[in-house]
Amino acid sequence: MRYLILSDIHSNLEALETILEYRAYDRSVCLGDLVGYGANPNEVVDLLRKMDPVATVRGNHDKVACGLDQGEEFVFHARSAAFWTRDQLTQENRDYLSHLPQGPLQVEPAFSISHGSPRDEDDYILSEPVALHNFRFFDTPICLFGHSHIPVVFELKNGNLTYQLPSDSAVIHLDLEGTKYLINPGSVGQPRDGNPRTAFGVLDTGQQVMEFHRLEYPLENAQAKIRRANLPAFLADRLAVGY
Numbered sequence: 001m002r003y004l005i006l007s008d009i010h011s012n013l014e015a016l017e018t019i020l021e022y023r024a025y026d027r028s029v030c031l032g033d034l035v036g037y038g039a040n041p042n043e044v045v046d047l048l049r050k051m052d053p054v055a056t057v058r059g060n061h062d063k064v065a066c067g068l069d070q071g072e073e074f075v076f077h078a079r080s081a082a083f084w085t086r087d088q089l090t091q092e093n094r095d096y097l098s099h100l101p102q103g104p105l106q107v108e109p110a111f112s113i114s115h116g117s118p119r120d121e122d123d124y125i126l127s128e129p130v131a132l133h134n135f136r137f138f139d140t141p142i143c144l145f146g147h148s149h150i151p152v153v154f155e156l157k158n159g160n161l162t163y164q165l166p167s168d169s170a171v172i173h174l175d176l177e178g179t180k181y182l183i184n185p186g187s188v189g190q191p192r193d194g195n196p197r198t199a200f201g202v203l204d205t206g207q208q209v210m211e212f213h214r215l216e217y218p219l220e221n222a223q224a225k226i227r228r229a230n231l232p233a234f235l236a237d238r239l240a241v242g243y
């Protein structure tokens with residue numbers, strides 16, 4: 001089974017539509033943060049609901065946008081975008097976001113999904129010690145996570161932790177017997193690894209392969225909409241530099 005892995009879409013319709021031109025997958029999963037930052041929250045939620053992923057977990061921005069959380073820990077630009085999103089969302093889409101499950105969630109015997117770390121949906125995995133600690137919080141060989149917006153593969157084998165930052169079109173062969181993985185596919189709608197191209201992953205559980213993909217998309221259109229909506233200008237500017 002080939003799973004399309006989407007994470008941190010952040011109301012970026014142009015990025016999501018570009019990814020959907022890629023069709024070499026059977027099912028999709030979403031690792032949360034459908035909304036927040038970008039200017040098309042309803043269009044993104046509508047499109048994702050139409051795609052009907054087999055599993056979606058909620059992200060921290062989804063929780064604030066639908067009213068489950070007040071975003072007190074958010075920095076200014078994130079909080080103001082989350083409240084703008086809350087005002088924009090239709091009742092139907094607000095209900096959809098509020099009913100998304102908390103991760104980690106097992107999708108099939110090979111893998112689970114979470115937004116932040118499997119220990120805590122709001123925690124970032126940005127270092128080896130934090131990654132190492134989190135391997136005890138999921139039972140499947142693989143846990144896919146998002147939240148940091150940075151593509152990475154952590155691998156734990158015989159008690160040894162290694163990691164790699166995958167290249168734009170990396171194909172990583174996995175050993176699902178005796179090795180565990182924490183994998184971030186990168187962010188669809190707001191990459192933060194210095195590469196502005198939209199990011200997604202494909203996990204092929206039959207071939208035991210994780211693919212990383214990056215695509216150019218019309219980010220100028222996403223920027224123009226953010227500026228027109230009077231969202232913080234920084235949110236538009238950062239899309240061009242991938243941070």
Ligand SMILES: [Fe+2]
Pocket residue numbers: 008010033059061147148149
């Ligand atoms: Fe995010």
